[in-house]
Amino acid sequence: MHTTILVTGATGNVGREVVKQLSMLDGDIRVRAGVHSIIKGENLKRLPGVEIVEMDFEDPESLHAAFTHADKVFLITPFADDQIEMAKTLVDEAKKAGVKHIVKLSALGAHAEPGIQLGRWHREIEKYIEQSGISYTFLRPASFMQNYINYNAASIKSEGKFYQPIGEGKVSYVDTRDIAAVGVEALTSEGHEGKIYDITGPEALSNYEVAQLLSEVTGKQVEFVDVPESDAKKAMTEQETPEWMADALLELYSVQKAGHSEKTTDTVAQVTGRKPHTMQQFLQDHKDCFI
Ligand SMILES: NC(=O)c1ccc[n+]([C@@H]2O[C@H](COP(=O)([O-])OP(=O)(O)OC[C@H]3O[C@@H](n4cnc5c(N)ncnc54)[C@H](OP(=O)(O)O)[C@@H]3O)[C@@H](O)[C@H]2O)c1
Structure with missing residues (x-):
């Protein structure tokens, strides 16, 4: 069957x-x-x-x-x-x-x-x-590592900089390949009924640390620029981001800035038997997106 x-x-x-x-x-x-x-x-x-x-x-x-x-x-x-x-x-x-x-x-x-x-x-x-x-x-x-490709790669490519209003906030970014792997297990093996899985990457990193990793992986200087929330909102308005979306994102950024997105879990290893990708591995696998 x-x-x-x-x-x-x-x-x-x-x-x-x-x-x-x-x-x-x-x-x-x-x-x-x-x-x-x-x-x-x-x-x-x-x-x-x-x-x-x-x-x-x-x-x-x-x-x-x-x-x-x-x-x-x-x-x-x-x-x-x-x-x-x-x-x-x-x-x-x-x-x-x-x-x-x-x-x-x-x-x-x-x-x-x-x-x-x-x-x-x-x-x-x-x-x-x-x-x-x-x-x-x-x-x-947690927040996807792939967000760096979708939202930051363009300015990293053109100016060697990326912008966000999250200061020193650390986030336990996760690779969507690992989220999918957990989902595939839940779809194809027993014992996942009624379960709730908090899925994170292996470490919480600040954007300053991600910029450092990006510089090492791409071989060019990449800088993270912390911006005030008002500047971030202005930029989103200029890019015609709908107001509800800008507000939801700014609320998320404020939580990240306050250090509430640092938690890591071992769900990926527990459910799939494999370690989650690190940010370094993710950037290495996608470095062409940032050069
Ligand atoms: N990004 C993050 O860091 C993050 C973190 C945690 C949770 N999430 C959650 O993840 C979800 C998004 O997942 P994702 O990033 O994999 O999605 P995504 O890349 O944004 O893609 C959305 C998918 O939905 C399709 N879609 C959009 N409108 C549709 C419609 N009216 N009818 C049928 N299909 C439609 C899109 O197809 P088209 O492109 O052809 O329209 C696309 O295949 C959201 O619920 C978000 O809250 C995101």
Whole structure:
């Protein structure tokens, strides 16, 4: 009997790694990559045992085919102001289709009270899954190492500098490859039902330390520039970042600056049997993005 696993948000940072890692497993697993845009999903098509299905979370009509005969779901919703509605629609579809297990990508500190907006959105989705009656595993990762590629690589390339309002704050950044590996275990082995995994990298680093590592790995001087919150907000406004998003990010940065994102866990090693990637390894593997 084969197992069909649907991965939503399959072209994103975590989703594409989950699809890739599932496709490399032996066993009778069919991987269904739920993609928003077929063009972005082209690379996933080439992976063995992977089928592509188009999904628009804001269009419930488009979801039926994706969920039909899906046994398990890796649930990713984007950083969007209607992510709760999107996720609830996905959980409802999962229930209708008889999905047996949901692994949800959440965020570290989602349960904190009062916590921050980013966490509260995730906790509301977690609660909806809890009351759905579907078996679940919640993955609560720290900030992604891949954020340095997505948000800082451009200025590192052009000016050798990157900017954030977090001062000396240390963060236990995690590689999305390790988040995916934990998720793949939760989807394919026993004993993860009802579990909540706080997932971090092996160490907490300040941006000054990351800049030092970037300088060593790239062979060029990279500087971290601490900026006041007001400057960060101005820059986000100039880049046309929606106000809700800028406010949520600034709230996260203030928590990081205050030293509340330093906690590390051994979840990756405990669940996968492998050590998590260090920042040095991550930067080395992606150094071309920063040169
Ligand atoms: N970044 C961090 O440090 C961090 C830390 C902890 C938790 N998280 C959580 O991680 C999640 C994001 O994961 P990620 O970074 O892997 O995702 P991502 O790279 O932002 O990608 C989002 C995925 O969702 C798809 N998508 C967007 N809108 C859609 C729609 N309307 N219908 C269907 N698909 C849609 C995107 O496809 P298109 O690109 O084609 O639109 C993409 O595949 C968020 O919930 C965030 O809160 C992030």
